[in-house]
Amino acid sequence: MxxxxxxxxxxxxxxxxxxxxxxxxxxxxxxxxxxxxxxxxxxxxxxxxxxxxxxxxxxxxxxxxxxxxxxxxxxxxxxxxxxxxxxxxxxxxxxxxxxxxxxxxxxxxxxxxxxxxxxxxxxxxxxxxxxxxxxxxxxxxxxxxxxxxxxxxxxxxxxxxxxxxxxxxxxxxPTVREADGLAKSSRNVYLSEKERKEAPALYAALQKAKAAIENGLRDPQAVRALIEDYLTTHTSGVIDYVDVYSYPELKPLDTLAGNIIIAIAVRFTNARLIDNITVDVPS
Amino acid sequence: MxxxxxxxxxxxxxxxxxxxxxxxxxxxxxxxxxxxxxxxxxxxxxxxxxxxxxxxxxxxxxxxxxxxxxxxxxxxxxxxxxxxxxxxxxxxxxxxxxxxxxxxxxxxxxxxxxxxxxxxxxxxxxxxxxxxxxxxxxxxxxxxxxxxxxxxxxxxxxxxxxxxxxxxxxxxxPTVREADGLAKSSRNVYLSEKERKEAPALYAALQKAKAAIENGLRDPQAVRALIEDYLTTHTSGVIDYVDVYSYPELKPLDTLAGNIIIAIAVRFTNARLIDNITVDVPS
Incomplete structure (x- = not known):
């Protein structure tokens, strides 16, 4: 080298x-x-x-x-x-x-x-x-x-x-993940033991949203609500944002179509975690 | 082609x-x-x-x-x-x-x-x-x-x-010039006959300044004054700017040194003419 x-x-x-x-x-x-x-x-x-x-x-x-x-x-x-x-x-x-x-x-x-x-x-x-x-x-x-x-x-x-x-x-x-789905990040070490157990909920929430879209959900607000519900129920973190945009244009959508990104940021005590998935939505 | x-x-x-x-x-x-x-x-x-x-x-x-x-x-x-x-x-x-x-x-x-x-x-x-x-x-x-x-x-x-x-x-x-020194420009056709005869004064003024610098002049204000005098005496145009800067940085100079540009713009009745020379000034 x-x-x-x-x-x-x-x-x-x-x-x-x-x-x-x-x-x-x-x-x-x-x-x-x-x-x-x-x-x-x-x-x-x-x-x-x-x-x-x-x-x-x-x-x-x-x-x-x-x-x-x-x-x-x-x-x-x-x-x-x-x-x-x-x-x-x-x-x-x-x-x-x-x-x-x-x-x-x-x-x-x-x-x-x-x-x-x-x-x-x-x-x-x-x-x-x-x-x-x-x-x-x-x-x-x-x-x-x-x-x-x-x-x-x-x-x-x-x-x-x-x-x-x-x-x-x-x-x-693609994002590299732990076995439980948590996106690898140098910030993960700042999570408490309890928070570390909750953290896979970010990716799980994204996967739930993806499944719902594959089952026909096309309303971005409903996707956001679904994820927010899941995160609130499964983690002690504070939601910073849950957003749905066209990708890679990053424009808001009235109804889901084409390539989209679902991106989330959650604040834990000493670490702010982010994660996202892109989904190709059939129109 | x-x-x-x-x-x-x-x-x-x-x-x-x-x-x-x-x-x-x-x-x-x-x-x-x-x-x-x-x-x-x-x-x-x-x-x-x-x-x-x-x-x-x-x-x-x-x-x-x-x-x-x-x-x-x-x-x-x-x-x-x-x-x-x-x-x-x-x-x-x-x-x-x-x-x-x-x-x-x-x-x-x-x-x-x-x-x-x-x-x-x-x-x-x-x-x-x-x-x-x-x-x-x-x-x-x-x-x-x-x-x-x-x-x-x-x-x-x-x-x-x-x-x-x-x-x-x-x-x-390098700028392409007419036989009398006037920089070629599609705007030259907008000069009146009288103005066309005066217009070589732009390049002549720049050459005068260059000669003065070669003879030891190092004060940018004096260079500008020399050119302004020449243009006022030899043309009916209105001076837009006569400027001296380092080149290619285009920064003002207290005293001339290194590569410099002397640039002028003169407004005639229906045409604004520009011209410039660069001079490598020994320090």
Whole structure:
């Protein structure tokens, strides 16, 4: 595995791969790798000649009240995980390397942002789209891998790639789950023992909603009510949102049709959990 | 010469050239081609295997008071000029092809815009940078050609390519001039006979300033005064601006050093003329 920290070396390395006609799978991350990231790397490993992982804690996507400095970092451990997952190139630039001077341009995301978790993080996805634009140009991947755990990010990246005609295939990778259905997350350790037992109710509620839709339910309000009922009955958490939108457009629907997302966020004592499923609704 | 109107065909065509390892020279225009554009195509022809010309009147870069509908168009004539200049691919998409639905992302230019002509055209360069991002991804050129007549646009594109790490070389092409020094422009025909005789004074004033700098002048205010004097004495036009900035950063300078631009705009009765020179000032 090559570890690259400069833009110049990254560019030269990737140009050589492109000249050889290699397919490139790209997994952009902020590091502190967990099983979700490993699933992305494994998917990229299966489908491409070369796998590139980037680790960059991007200051641009942190809000003024979000702690960039305290974001967890462990490059030695990450390097080991990446090597084991079969990564060929680990790109690990410094902030000074990525932002040597104030940017003269930025990407602004104008759709798909003012809902779900994006609602409370103004500018977050501008920072994500801007750094991805930079990274995409440095890596020039054939395919880029993103986890469906953050389905809104996948939707934003879908728009970025499609509207700017990036010659890149977006590959959404299913959320990795515990045996009981709970979506894996580094936040799960902050759950109390009792809360941990309740937490699978998030995915169970989503599955109940899916079954109801498969049985003919088409009213988004009824879907939301069904999930809220289930969560209230089965957990001690406080519901942050239960939302149903078209996917990946993230527009409200009067009646369910086409590809939709059902997304929920529940606050427990020391952890806010999110989960979602997408459903292709026959019209 | 291939004439291509769809994104899909453009993508396939360019992919084939890339697979063959061809170098690609790209000249993005809004059509109604004149000698300035021909100079760009000729420069591209000399340096690349394949020359791509795009003709797209981009609604995104027109302000609410700027008439997108009345922008001159003559594709039959343009096609002939492009063929004669040795263009291989003419990309001529419709607005519906380039913007099939509202964009979910856009490029916002945050530096180099609030000066010179950009000052009175808010959002103009956002539209330019957004459409260029789209076109760059479709063409994936080795080199992109822009005329120095619009030096601010070259500066913005320089920032776009550099800050987003586009793997593209920007090639600024010198302004094409009449024998008497007047920068060629489709607006020159709107000058009266008397004004046409005065108009070479713009370039003459810039040359006088350059000579003074070469003789040691380093005070930007003195350079401006020198030019304003010359223009007032030699033309009946009204000075819109005479500005001196660092180039391509377009920042004000206390004392001249490094690469600088001297840019002027003069209003005649029915035409506003612009001109500029860049000077590398030894410090």
């Amino acid at each position: 090559k570890m690259i920290t400069t833009i110049q070396e990254m560019r030269q390395t990737m140009q050589a791969y492109h000249k050889q006609g290699k397919t490139i799978g790209f997994v952009p991350t902020m590091g502190y790798l967990h099983e979700g990231h490993v699933a992305l790397m494994e998917a990229a490993r299966k489908e491409n000649d070369i796998v590139v992982l980037s680790i960059f804690v991007n200051p641009l996507q942190f809000g003024p009240n979000e702690d960039f400095d305290r974001y967890p970092r462990d490059i030695a451990r990450d390097e080991k995980i990446a090597k084991e997952a079969g990564v060929d190139v680990l790109f690990y630039p410094s902030v000074a390397e990525m932002y040597p001077r104030p940017l003269s341009v930025k990407v602004v995301v104008t759709e798909r942002v003012d809902v779900l978790c994006g609602k409370s993080r103004p500018g977050h996805f501008d920072g994500v789209a801007t750094v991805l634009t930079k990274l995409f140009h440095l890596v020039m991947p054939t395919r880029a891998y993103f986890g469906m755990k953050d389905a809104q990010q996948v939707a934003v990246v879908d728009g970025l790639i499609r509207d700017f005609h990036f010659p890149i295939e977006l590959v959404p990778v | 291939k004439m291509i109107t769809t994104i899909q065909e453009m993508r396939q065509t360019m992919q084939a050239y890339h697979k063959q390892g061809k170098t690609i020279g790209f000249v993005p225009t809004m059509g109604y081609l004149h000698e300035g554009h021909v100079a760009l195509m000729e420069a591209a022809r000399k340096e690349n295997d394949i020359v791509v010309l795009s003709i797209f009147v981009n609604p995104l870069q027109f302000g609410p008071n700027e008439d997108f509908d009345r922008y001159p168009r003559d594709i039959a004539r343009d096609e002939k000029i492009a063929k004669e200049a040795g263009v291989d691919v003419l990309f001529y998409p419709s607005v519906a092809e380039m913007y099939p639905r509202p964009l979910s992302v856009k490029v916002v230019v945050t530096e180099r815009v609030d000066v010179l002509c950009g000052k009175s055209r808010p959002g103009h360069f956002d539209g330019v940078a957004t459409v260029l991002t789209k076109l760059f991804h479709l063409v994936m050129p080795t080199r992109a050609y822009f005329g120095m007549k619009d030096a601010q646009q070259v500066a913005v594109v320089d920032g776009l390519i550099r800050d987003f790490h586009f793997p593209i070389e920007l090639v600024p092409v």
